[in-house]
Amino acid sequence: MTSLLQRVKAKMAIFAHRKARGMLDGEYGSVFRGRSLDFDDLRAYIPGDDVRDIDWKATARFGSPLIKRYVAVRRQTVLLIADTGRGMAAESRDGETKKDIAVMALGVVGYLAHRHGDVVGLVCGDRNGTRSIPAKAGEPHLERLLREVDSSTSLDSGPSRIEDQLEYVARNVKGRFLLFVVSDEHAAGPDTEQLLRRLRAQHEVLWLTIRDADLAGEGNTGQDAFSVADSSMLPAHLAASPAVAAAYAKATGERDAARHAMLRRAGITQGHVTGSSAVMTELFALLERHRRAG
Template sequence: MTSLLTRVRAKLFIRSSLTSMHALDGAYASAARGRSNDFEDLREYEHGDEVRDIDWRATARLRTPMIKRMRATRMHTVLFVVDTGRSMAALAAGDEPKRDLAVMTVGVLGMLALRHDDDFSVVMGDAERVRRLPPRRSEGALEQALRAIDGAATPRSPASARERLLDHVARTISRRMIVVVVTDEAPVGPDTERLLRRLRAQHDLLWVTLRDALPVLPTAQAPGAARRDVDSGWEVPGFLHGDEAVVREVIEQRTAERAHRDALLSALEISHAEIGAREQAVPELLRMLRRRAHAGV
């Protein structure tokens, strides 16, 4: 059986060898650590790097711009808060289970934490149970965490309960951490806002939204295709697929909910990303980390 971490690496390096990893490394270091005075090693300059980090002697010697990488003196714990209720077994915008995107998100950011000697931990759960995996710092532990997430979110799982997870973190975890919330497009209401304000005061908070598939297809339904609600089991009637008025109404509602969520997260200075397919995970997470670094969060 192929490990989930191996699948994450395959997606991470599929485009341009180590370029994605180097870019993510730099963005993670800037966003999570701040700067340090302990020299670690050199790497080639990449677009977006700080000019002040160029090692001019090494650049002259090697005849290519080289960046000094500094060893961080402060360790962190990255806490992933992952909804594993049955809504995560539903399809994402890219027609793959949302749990696959959750695994990809935690896998990529977890690998970055390990590469920078940070611990990671996971709080996961649903309406019936909240489970916390203890802080670890190994690829074996990350693989176990990814398998736990993948195995927990099924169509037979209890309902999702995002607010319950957030409340658990707010009540039980006092030590400041980098908290990454991995959730779907369920509307953000007053309870969520109240919990976010509390968590933002306690922790460094990031939010990753996994985009839901449209319940109705924009074009006429292909033979054998279907959309079924994961909670009720109700199948969307075929005649609704391709109905322009229905599709437009669904998209307008989603757009309004997304605008409300993004406005709230921005107002609270919470870095956020939105992922609809596994291929989007690396570029979207990179953009989120870079925005966070530039904002000085």
């Protein structure tokens, strides 16, 4: 059986050369910068240093810029939160199974955490239940997490309901973690927004949406399609209709806008991907946006 983690690492090598991987490493390392470190001492400012680390009071007394230096006090805990409902067994915008894209994204973040000496845990599930695997270090453990997501996601899974997994985290997870959420195209709602605000008050939260297949208009393949959520059919001749395509695009746009606004109001950095080939670049952008927002 081929290792899922080895597949992730191989794709990382294909989609990003060494310099790009180093930049991604640096963005990951900067997410917690200054938040989980103890102050050590001061040193002179060097061009290229983050201006947020300047100690302005000490600078005023000394007469030239001084930078705060920190020492790490503990490893970080990264919690992967995955939707493994049957919606994730459907096709993505680029034609891949959304589950495979989720495994790629979770694997990249988990591997970055491993490279930085952090521990990684998992919370996943659907409407029928939530499962958790405690955080540990090491590649065999990360492989176990990816296997759990891969084996749990199928057309026989329960309906997707990421709120249940988020509620589990809110009830059971103590301390301050980095939460990396990978979800279907979730619809916004006031209860979800309130839950996200609770989580954001305690944790760092990154959210990645995997885009649905475009079934109408230009995305129509000429074949009948069905919804994995309720098995409803969309005949090909209807999907090709300009009126149906316009209504489909309008509904999708309104749902996306509502979700984006909800996450933005909750203070959560978000991104989206349509296929595994975009995972590396989108994660880099996601981490960079989070660093700048912090």
